[in-house]
Amino acid sequence: MRKNVKRIISLALAALMIMIMCTCALASTSRVFDNAELFTSSEESALQSKLDSAIKSTGVDFAILTTDYTQGMSTRGYSSTFYENNGLGLGSDKSGVMFVLDFYNGQAYVLTSGKMIDYITDDRREAMLDNAFYYRGDDDYYSMMTSLISDAAKYVQLGIPDDIEYYDEDTGEITPRQPQGFTPMLFLVSFVIAAVIGAIVCFISKSKYQLKNQVYNYDFHEFSNMRLIDRSDVLVDKKHTSVRAPSAPPPTRGGGRGPGARPSGGGGVRSTTFRTPSGGSFGGGGRRL
Secondary structure, X not given: OHHHHHHHHHHHHXXXXXXXHHHXXXXXXXXXXXXXXXXOHHHHHHHHHHHHHHHHHHOOEEEEXXXXXXXOOOHHHHHHHHXXXXXXOEOOOOEEEEEEEEOOOOEEEEEEEOOHHHHOOHHXXXXXXXXXXXXXXXXXXXXXXXXXXXXXXXXXXXXXXXXXXXXXXXXXXXXXXXXXXOOHHHHHHHHHHHHHHHHHHHHHHHHHOOOOOOXXXXXXXXXXXXXXXXXXXXXXXXXXXXXXXXXXXXXXXXXXXXXXXXXXXXXXXXXXXXXXXXXXXXXXXXXXX
């Protein structure tokens, strides 16, 4: 029995170490793509360190892209194509966020993929850009990036807001977020944790209660006690209260929206999304630099 317990603990710890090593390997890959050459070598190293820390703490990918030429594409199109072509994103849904400074189109952009579409909603993204643009007047692009990294990691820790709806900015379609299922990675993590805890509890219990061929009889006649109590309930009084329901208000007419207004869904938190020509799903938005 003890050998089996040790074997289970060893396998569980080995699986946990493999998961940690894979995460560290992914985090150590360069994620600062400074094609516009905005950062010094020391700033780039510091940003990479912050990205690594964010990847480890959140379990999603973080990247920075600067460019002064997008081959004629929009910031949205160039960023999503770059994300796909460079293998960014973690997990089967390629979860991650990329902060983009596009000087060709003159735009700062936050691109999200996978779970980050849920974490960084439109309102949260605008708050992130508000904080980052505090440093825009001094052309302090390094501080802009550190602000975006910090805020994105903070929102992952805060969790996914309730009542998210996805707004497709190309079709205008609104789709409510569906409850997420039990993913394979979540199953593996749950299994490893349960195996480690179960093995430890089993080992401790076995160590404490080793009887070694002895039989233990509990004398329930001597150590037990039971007392029956006779109780009855009597109804003393009974009251009824009625309230007249108010009449329903008459239906309103009209209800149109002004020109250019986005269609309204169920009033939930919104994340704007779009699809790439290859079929990838992304979220994001930006503002003029």
